[in-house]
Amino acid sequence: MQSPITSESHTGSSAQYTGRPLRPDQARDAASEFLTSLDPPTAESTAQNVLLLVSELVTNALRHAGAVTSLKLRADHLRIQVTVEDPSPAHPRGRAPDWTGLAGGFGWPMIERLAQSLTIVPARPGGGKAIIAALAR
Structure with a gap:
């Protein structure tokens, strides 16, 4: 099993994690x-949304x-940005929620509602994508 790679840096009023x-x-x-x-601390409601x-x-x-x-x-002092990269070039798409709870369909609409901005970009020349969601801090 591969372990997570982590690095954290704080410079002035910005911080990042990978x-x-x-x-x-x-x-x-x-x-x-x-x-x-983070300093100053993130509001509880913002932290829950992140x-x-x-x-x-x-x-x-x-x-x-x-x-x-x-x-x-x-x-940074204005926003928090979440970027998730994966190996698939396929863009997410909404679908009808499965109210039986077996097949999902709720996640992407929730992401669209929580993020103030949402961007999907190719992650690298070999394929994949990055989904970048940002919220006001």
Whole structure:
């Protein structure tokens, strides 16, 4: 099993984290640690939204692309940015939610509602994509 790679840096009023979580709970733990390290502290409601974004983006990458190639978190005095890269070039698309609870369909609409901005870009020449979600700090 591959272990997550982590690095954290703080410069002035900005901070960043890069890792490769293998499971959503690892991604949430990393995001929670990142958020608690910020100065000034992040508002509780913003922190909860960031944790939901991280959890849903990582879950979707694992479910639909087979892996997370990178989780990046960045914060400055204005915003927090969550970037999840995966090996699939396919863009996410909304679908009708499965109200039986078996097939999902709730994650992407939640991501679209939580993020103030949402961008999908090719991650590298070899394929894959990066989904970048940002929220006001």
